[in-house]
Amino acid sequence: MKKIQMVDLQSQYQQIKETVDASIQEVLNTSSYINGPLVHEFQKDLEDYLGVKHVIPCANGTDALQIAMMGLGLEQGDEVITADFTFAATVEVIALLKLTPVLVDVEADTFNIDIEALKKAITPKTKAIVPVHLFGQVANMDAVMEIAKQHNLFVIEDNAQAIGANYTFKDGTQKKAGTIGNVGTTSFFPSKNLGCYGDGGAIFTNDDTLAHTLRGIVNHGMYERYYHDVVGVNSRLDAIQAGVLKAKLPNLDAYCNSRRNAARFYNNAFANNPNIITPTTKSNKTANCNQICDVCDCHVFHQYTLQITNGQRDELHKHLLTKEIPNAIYYPVALHSQKAYKDERYNESDFPVTNELIKTVISLPMHTELEEDQLQFITKTIIDFFNK
Numbered sequence: 001m002k003k004i005q006m007v008d009l010q011s012q013y014q015q016i017k018e019t020v021d022a023s024i025q026e027v028l029n030t031s032s033y034i035n036g037p038l039v040h041e042f043q044k045d046l047e048d049y050l051g052v053k054h055v056i057p058c059a060n061g062t063d064a065l066q067i068a069m070m071g072l073g074l075e076q077g078d079e080v081i082t083a084d085f086t087f088a089a090t091v092e093v094i095a096l097l098k099l100t101p102v103l104v105d106v107e108a109d110t111f112n113i114d115i116e117a118l119k120k121a122i123t124p125k126t127k128a129i130v131p132v133h134l135f136g137q138v139a140n141m142d143a144v145m146e147i148a149k150q151h152n153l154f155v156i157e158d159n160a161q162a163i164g165a166n167y168t169f170k171d172g173t174q175k176k177a178g179t180i181g182n183v184g185t186t187s188f189f190p191s192k193n194l195g196c197y198g199d200g201g202a203i204f205t206n207d208d209t210l211a212h213t214l215r216g217i218v219n220h221g222m223y224e225r226y227y228h229d230v231v232g233v234n235s236r237l238d239a240i241q242a243g244v245l246k247a248k249l250p251n252l253d254a255y256c257n258s259r260r261n262a263a264r265f266y267n268n269a270f271a272n273n274p275n276i277i278t279p280t281t282k283s284n285k286t287a288n289c290n291q292i293c294d295v296c297d298c299h300v301f302h303q304y305t306l307q308i309t310n311g312q313r314d315e316l317h318k319h320l321l322t323k324e325i326p327n328a329i330y331y332p333v334a335l336h337s338q339k340a341y342k343d344e345r346y347n348e349s350d351f352p353v354t355n356e357l358i359k360t361v362i363s364l365p366m367h368t369e370l371e372e373d374q375l376q377f378i379t380k381t382i383i384d385f386f387n388k
């Protein structure tokens with residue numbers, strides 16, 4: 001059996017080496033490393049894939065969030081609501097821009113922003129909602145968009161973990177994750193579902209005016225060379241990374257399917273195990289299901305995350321490491337409890353779900369190159385652990 005990895009970038013590279021190498025070579029041949037033709041080509045390819053009018057490439061997913069918030073003209077003191085259970089980048093940029101982060105609890109089954117908690121958090125100062133499509137599953141965008149419309153709020157989708165996922169609205173229409181709100185952001189960090197070989201990110205929008213604003217902000221606030229109309233930043237996707245991404249984008253749907261296949265294997269193996277809750281896939285296409293049928297393209301499994309219900313999560317974590325099965329706790333601390341983001345406005349009783357999840361979740365190896373013998377070994381080791 002091949003050594004099990006949390007994310008196996010090397011095996012994936014070996015499958016696509018020729019196209020990726022050729023793409024990088026093309027950049028070297030043009031010697032146009034910043035804003036070169038490959039950046040533009042990748043931008044167009046991604047616009048086509050997502051069915052969105054504008055993709056604005058930038059340096060990473062954290063910058064993408066920050067630039068999106070700058071582009072919307074959010075100002076000091078504006079309240080921005082986001083989920084308590086996510087990677088810190090989301091709340092970090094809100095705080096950096098001197099906006100007021102308002103963290104709310106998540107749903108116990110999907111780990112995504114809780115709609116009732118979101119409604120309760122809205123005040124006259126609220127200006128934006130940042131739903132995070134956590135672990136690859138799109139948040140309840142029917143509800144988020146309706147609330148945003150009612151209260152006249154911007155929606156910024158943090159789509160760093162769900163690129164390629166489809167969202168089906170209640171009325172049956174479909175959109176790609178990240179193209180539903182006023183603006184969406186993503187990360188091309190190597191381990192993300194569409195990863196480059198360094199840092200990278202992008203912003204998506206269908207709004208022509210906002211797209212124009214964002215293109216200036218990423219480039220020092222310049223709309224005409226050396227005329228700086230707004231305060232901007234320097235945030236670029238370099239051409240070598242764009243070359244890698246252009247070569248990998250045609251594989252994205254297949255990558256999503258490989259991840260779903262691995263998730264399906266895990267789900268079947270753990271079905272009916274009293275100590276394990278497998279991930280819930282919720283979609284308007286089907287009734288709530290705990291199976292991953294082929295129609296559930298609302299989830300692209302950036303992570304495959306179990307909840308361990310018998311209090312042995314930490315023991316399982318250590319046990320798997322002794323068996324050389326990598327695994328991770330995403331996330332071990334709720335954002336409202338992090339030193340940097342503590343605030344007396346928060347009450348512990350407002351975060352029952354997140355406070356429980358940080359004690360029960362464990363993420364298993366998940367990538368595009370998992371092999372059946374590896375999956376068998378992982379699942380058997382976990383099942384045996386609970387039977388011992």
Ligand SMILES: *Cc1c(COP(=O)(O)O)cnc(C)c1O
Nearest residue numbers: 060061062087089160161187189
């Ligand atoms: C990875 C990630 C980011 C940040 O992306 P970087 O490219 O690492 O800056 C933001 N939000 C979420 C939910 C992420 O998973």
